[in-house]
Amino acid sequence: MTLHRRALLHAAAALPLAAVAAHAAPSGPIRMVIPWAPGGSTDVVGRFFAESWGRRLDQTVVIENRSGASGTIGHAYVANAPADGRTVLLATNSTYAIAPSLLRGIPYVHETAFAPVTLLARSPLVLCVNARAQATDVASLIAMAKARPGGLNMGIGGIGATSHMASELFMAHSGTQFTLVNYRGSGQTVQAIAAGEIDVAFLSATTVRALAEQGLLRVLGTTGTGRSVTLPAVPPIAEAGLPQFEATTAYALFVPAATPPAEIARLHAAAVEALGEQGLRDKLAVEDIEVVAGGPDVLAAHVREETAKWAEVIRTRNISLG
Numbered sequence: 001m002t003l004h005r006r007a008l009l010h011a012a013a014a015l016p017l018a019a020v021a022a023h024a025a026p027s028g029p030i031r032m033v034i035p036w037a038p039g040g041s042t043d044v045v046g047r048f049f050a051e052s053w054g055r056r057l058d059q060t061v062v063i064e065n066r067s068g069a070s071g072t073i074g075h076a077y078v079a080n081a082p083a084d085g086r087t088v089l090l091a092t093n094s095t096y097a098i099a100p101s102l103l104r105g106i107p108y109v110h111e112t113a114f115a116p117v118t119l120l121a122r123s124p125l126v127l128c129v130n131a132r133a134q135a136t137d138v139a140s141l142i143a144m145a146k147a148r149p150g151g152l153n154m155g156i157g158g159i160g161a162t163s164h165m166a167s168e169l170f171m172a173h174s175g176t177q178f179t180l181v182n183y184r185g186s187g188q189t190v191q192a193i194a195a196g197e198i199d200v201a202f203l204s205a206t207t208v209r210a211l212a213e214q215g216l217l218r219v220l221g222t223t224g225t226g227r228s229v230t231l232p233a234v235p236p237i238a239e240a241g242l243p244q245f246e247a248t249t250a251y252a253l254f255v256p257a258a259t260p261p262a263e264i265a266r267l268h269a270a271a272v273e274a275l276g277e278q279g280l281r282d283k284l285a286v287e288d289i290e291v292v293a294g295g296p297d298v299l300a301a302h303v304r305e306e307t308a309k310w311a312e313v314i315r316t317r318n319i320s321l322g
Helices: 003-012 041-057 069-079 093-102 138-147 162-174 186-195 205-213 261-275 278-286 296-316
Strands: 030-034 061-065 087-092 114-130 153-156 179-182 200-204 217-222 248-256 290-294
Touching: 030 041, 030 069, 041 061, 041 087, 041 114, 041 248, 041 261, 041 278, 069 087, 069 093, 069 114, 069 248, 087 093, 087 114, 093 162, 093 248, 093 296, 114 138, 114 162, 114 186, 114 205, 114 261, 114 296, 138 217, 153 162, 153 186, 162 179, 162 200, 162 296, 186 200, 186 205, 186 217, 200 205, 205 217, 248 261, 248 296, 261 278, 261 290, 278 290, 290 296
Parallel strands: 030 061, 030 087, 153 179, 153 200
Antiparallel strands: 087 248, 114 200, 114 217, 114 248, 114 290
């Protein structure tokens, strides 16, 4: 059973708010700490979700961006916050699953510092090439790369970013070698591929859709297990001879580890109800973000699976920040 199907089953069985009404909710607003700067995909998810979640909780949810050190500053802040349900962390797998194997000196151990609440959603990337590239699908790109080891340039939006990890995973699964070119974020990367400075890159579907429609780049595949909502004609890379390939960005809620179970149940129940709102789902779908709504046990299993997966990629690919 896939993670998505397991999550849906657990979400369907989640307790309604009435079942946790006996638990006295903490008074005052909830601070949702986002460990990235405003404007990024995590910030977008957080702001969309916070409005609906706050209504379900009957509390104000205040967004607090605490960026820096690849997201670990925000994580450390929440790890040391009071465990009363009033401070929550909106994290992505780049910080809770990738950073522990990539960074040295992180001042917390994720598994013991945090309690899982809800696996909110996930979003795929898409594999793109410059419009003048000869590759017309994933198979032809792999053939080109194998014929010219290191001869094709692949842009990434930062060491340790999801685009970087997807690139490394693609090379490992396909037996190819690209020359990685590091940019400061996806904005610079998409400009570089459209201008022909690089040959290929993994980017978000919403970032590249307009350029693809203008004929400035070509989209070959998606990193998810299914079709992209934004670009439904694009097949998954897993259908192109790499059946085990998957590299998505996941968005999840955590609280300090000592938070009472009843409070975690209350926060999760409200999250499931919020994520069931069609208006919120429609907003996220426009950004090519798929609702998961997995409970604490689903999220805990997801963290273990993602951490092991990316630790192996980082080890075998000899990836470091140095």
